[in-house]
Structure formats: C-alpha cells, structure tokens
Amino acid sequence: SSELTQDPAVSVALGQTVRITCQGDSLRNYDASWYQQKPGQAPLLVIYGKNNRPSGIPDRFSGSSSGNTASLTITGAQAEDEADYYCHSRDSSGNHSFGGGTKLTVL
Amino acid sequence: QIQLQESGPGLVKPSETLSLTCTVSGGSINNYYWSWIRQPPGKGLEWIGYIYYSGSTNYNPSLKSRVTISVDTSKNQFSLKLSSVTAADTAIYYCARTLHPISSSWYYDFWGQGTLVTVSS
Numbered sequence: 001s002s003e004l005t006q007d008p009a010v011s012v013a014l015g016q017t018v019r020i021t022c023q024g025d026s027l028r029n030y031d032a033s034w035y036q037q038k039p040g041q042a043p044l045l046v047i048y049g050k051n052n053r054p055s056g057i058p059d060r061f062s063g064s065s066s067g068n069t070a071s072l073t074i075t076g077a078q079a080e081d082e083a084d085y086y087c088h089s090r091d092s093s094g095n096h097s098f099g100g101g102t103k104l105t106v107l
Numbered sequence: 108q109i110q111l112q113e114s115g116p117g118l119v120k121p122s123e124t125l126s127l128t129c130t131v132s133g134g135s136i137n138n139y140y141w142s143w144i145r146q147p148p149g150k151g152l153e154w155i156g157y158i159y160y161s162g163s164t165n166y167n168p169s170l171k172s173r174v175t176i177s178v179d180t181s182k183n184q185f186s187l188k189l190s191s192v193t194a195a196d197t198a199i200y201y202c203a204r205t206l207h208p209i210s211s212s213w214y215y216d217f218w219g220q221g222t223l224v225t226v227s228s
Contacts, residue, residue: 031213045214094165
C-alpha cells in the first residue's frame with residue numbers, strides 16, 4: 001500500500017496558524033482526508049475532498065494540496081485543537097493508508 | 108444521526124480467530140461502503156479493509172491472507188474475522204462508514220467508539 005509521511009510533532013502558539021503536512025505519491029491523484037483524534041476518543045473527520053468540512057467542524061480548519069503534499073491548516077489555533085492528526089488516502093491499486101500521525105501541541 | 112457500535116470478545120488467544128461485529132443504527136447499511144480500521148496502543152491508524160453493502164470487499168495486502176469482512180444487510184451489521192492472531196494484532200478496532208462521492212476522494216465520516224482486543228494466552 002502507499003506510504004503517507006507526516007511530521008511526528010508540531011507546536012503552535014495559541015491563536016496562531018499552523019500547517020500540518022502529509023506527503024505521498026498517491027496524493028498526486030487522490031484527495032487526502034484528515035482526522036483529529038483526542039486521547040481515548042475515536043478519530044473525527046475534519047477535512048475531506050479538495051477542502052470540505054463536515055458539519056460542526058470550525059472554519060478555522062482548511063485543507064489544500066500541491067503535487068505530492070496535502071496540508072491541513074488551522075488558522076487561529078485553540079487549546080481544544082491539541083490532538084493527534086492523521087491524513088488518509090487511497091492509491092491507484094485501491095489500497096488505503098494513513099499517515100503516521102502528527103501530535104499537535106498548542107502552547 | 109448514524110451510530111456504529113463494535114462488539115466482540117476483548118481477549119483472544121494466540122493462533123485463534125478474532126471476530127468482531129459492527130452494528131449500524133440511525134440509517135441503512137445499504138448503498139454504502141463500510142470499513143474496519145485498527146490502532147495498536149499508542150500507535151497510528153491502520154486500514155484493514157472495507158466491504159460494500161452488496162458484498163464486494165477490498166483488503167489491506169499485508170493482512171489479506173488472514174482477513175474476512177462480511178455483511179448482513181438484514182441485521183444492519185458487518186463483521187470482521189482475523190485469523191491466526193498474534194500479540195501484534197492487539198489493538199483498538201474501529202468500524203467506520205466510508206464515502207467516496209468521486210473516485211479520487213474517499214473518507215470515513217462516522218466511526219464507532221472502538222473496541223480493544225488483546226491477544227494473549
């Protein structure tokens with residue numbers, strides 16, 4: 001299956017903007033989806049498609065993509081955004097994979 | 108609101124078969140894809156496979172020889188069987204509804220709460 005690479009950890013000051021990236025060849029042809037996971041909870045979809053937010057997800061979350069890299073941007077990070085974030089995509093063989101996850105710390 | 112609930116034994120012996128069921132409520136299992144995803148304690152997410160309501164399946168190549176996913180539309184349930192388990196299969200197992208409105212976009216919009224399965228004698 002395809003490999004998706006994420007930075008293990010990222011930090012951001014409260015109220016500032018942070019970008020979490022995901023790299024992989026499959027992202028040239030397939031959209032990434034992004035999931036937020038807080039301790040002891042199931043993952044929560046925050047971005048899907050080109051840049052779509054499910055109902056209830058704040059508009060400070062946005063997604064973008066260029067070449068083999070997809071990005072999740074949080075504009076004006078809040079304390080409650082501290083969590084693990086995972087990207088996901090499928091590849092041309094029909095296999096699905098997740099990135100290794102990025103632990104976001106809000107300072 | 109769609110809800111998913113995993114159920115099954117929390118402890119499985121090495122070499123035996125792990126069996127879990129996901130019950131879907133608040134909506135029909137028909138016309139959707141349904142996935143199993145797992146997460147070893149303290150680690151990342153791993154896709155196991157999915158099934159379409161009609162019964163077609165797709166599995167992670169690394170698990171394909173041991174995995175079977177089935178669906179029972181009359182009960183609004185789908186199930187996972189993983190054979191010949193080892194300690195490496197110890198994980199939280201999640202079921203999730205899977206959407207792909209276009210072929211290039213796939214995502215999981217509703218998840219179960221997850222169930223921890225421990226492989227130990």
